[in-house]
Amino acid sequence: MSAFRAILVGLFTALMATAWIGERVDGCAAQTSPTQSAKASPRKQGGDDKGVTISESRYTAGLVTGTPQSTEFAIAQEIATTLATGQETGPHGQTALRVLPIVGNGGVRNVIDVLTLAGADMAIAPVVLVARLQDARTLGDIRGKLVYITLLFGEEFHLIARPEIKTLADLAGKRINLGEEGSAGAVLGREVLNSLDVKFDETNLSLEAAFDEMRKGRLSATLLISAKPVTSLARYAQFNAVSFLPIPYSSALRRDYLPSTLRHEDYPSVLGVDESVDTIAIKAALFAYNWPSRNERYDLLESFVQTFFSRFAEFLGDDHHPRWREVNLAEPLPGWQRFRPADRWLQRQALRSAFDRFLEQHPANDRSDRETLFRDFLRWRERNKDK
Template identity: 25%
Template sequence: MRRTLAGPALMALASISAVLLICQGAALAEGRSQEFAQALTQEPPTTPLSIRPARAPERRAEPRVLEARAPEPRSASDEAAIKARMNQWTVGLAAGLPDGGFVRFASEMARTMDDGDNMRLIPMVTRGTTSNIADLLYLRGVDVAITYADAFDFYAKQAGLSNINDRIRYVLRFFISDVHIYAREEFKTLQDLKGQKVAVGTAGVAAAHTGPLIFRRLGIDIEPVAVGGPVALEKLHKGEIAAMVYVASKPGELFSGKKADPGFHFVPVPYTQQFSDFYYPTSIKPETYPGLVAPDTAVETIAVPSVLAVYNWKPGSDRADRVNRFVDTLFTNLARLQQPPFHPGWKDLNLEAQVPGWQRYPYVETVLERMKKEADIGLPPAATGSLTQQERFEAFLASQAKAPPSKAEKEELYRSFLEWSRKRQK
């Protein structure tokens, strides 16, 4: 049976509970006060005291960045001026196939001759040395080309351009390439190759033009095969062809360092009247290919020069002035091209060398005469390009019998010298 508390007892119990609650609240308040005081004197906690998500930090205002003002559009006259400036002294050079040796020569010329708006040479990868003549004749923007001397034969006789010698002239004779005809042992002479398969190289290479031309001039009908290089050599060893034509400056890369090759040999190419127009007589010697040519012997052959050609524009025209500027700049930098790291072939250049069957560009003779006069008075050749204009002027003064008596006179003479040089370059 449950007992119930009497009224006085209940009142006493309520009073005790109230007192306990008051004491507990006071103790709790005192504890929180102590925690608050302790928090003020301690480092901030590394973890938040509350599990409520913290307020995102207020985003500070980014400093204002002034937007770049858009360039004002150029006017039509400004565009025309830029176009004229960039094209005035820019020359296009037809070089050759991308894997051909002429491309390197053209690239080195472009690097060395670059003079900002005063001269810019742009080498062009083309369809080959023979087609470079067509580019020089007909392609817009081409004023200079590298080709072989016998390329004239095709255009003069087959294309019917009897006036090609007047339209195209040469500036320099580049390196000379030897004609190598490599055959199986049973073919001793060129006449033995009549009716045989002969590899003449792929379209665009020198052998593809010179090889058939040689046999045609000698009246020997062959069956040309359009392969060259290592592929032709492999076919030769397999017996698929009788011989191959290879045109390169000696020692040719294909045969350089090649060991003895029993059953194969170089076929002689005698220098006869049929080759007197564009070719030189030469020979393949054992020191060039020790493994392929017997000691104390030599194989007679012919060589064809490569040519730096220009279009023979009418004197006084803009295109003629551009070609003249090209010639000046090239000759000024020739000595630099003859130093490493440029192609060793530059060292073999002979400025006086003639090219059979070709006429020289008239302005080249003017430049050569000027170089001779400068050498006579003690100036370095124009081809050195190693001295500044001021240094050349000082050398000029040193060569005179009587120097200017005053600094003012010397400065006036130097201004006249610069003006004379500037007019000469135009």
């Protein structure tokens, strides 16, 4: 490496360190809420003022997810197993970072658990349900208690019906399972079917119980909201005659929902090669409790972000769920604050990328004065900030 390029690298490293320290100090100064004291005690104050002491290891981050049959639970398992590899272990086999998936219902309960439950640091949850909880103010203003780490992917509505049911109109007066009470299916499925003027008899069963009822002819359809393809659903459909009912993307749904399609490659045992079924979806995100910056749980989540973001490329391989390829770590979630260490990591990556591009366009032998080079870099960034 030339002396000039060594100076550049040293300068860039110093700049990054200065920015990091400044943001860290700002973050510490910003924690003024009485429910977010600077003490190391890992206690949560929920909407019901429930305070609980975490008994989990200080190296274990709890991740609340969906039911064991859901894609979201599989995603949490992939995070846990992937990040567990490549770490040095302590004298008793402990690792510096452990992610523990916690079974949830994929709905409002996931968010409430993060806000109130000991050991629940993060949750995969639908953005629209988090927004509903905020609007309802059941637990007060949760924007100060909850932050997001990254947006994830869409979660599709799978309306699975017995073979004699062909359209939504055929469900009139029939028994339909929307999932356990408080789940995304129970809350949003009821809303969607009512908006489409479907009159039905609602039940709230687990997915396995619903499939058993469908086999016996006592249930006409069940709703599952989960990111396609759902492995457990594909296995069930392989041995049972079922169909997917289309859900139209009506004007009444466009504020909170997205259009999506179930295809043959998603469920080859249900859909023919040229078959597809239109449905709707909601966006999911990885949320976290907004621990104070001098709390050991904050440090644990910072370690999680550093590890997860730095190793994110590993999740894009063929041995992981295909929906990982939709995730853009830098995509913002309007109206919500990103976890500060995640935002800082993304800013550093953007600055590193910008500086690399600058060096490509300004060879080392073009400049010898680092102050001049730095001023040139700042001017270059300003000119290219929209590119």
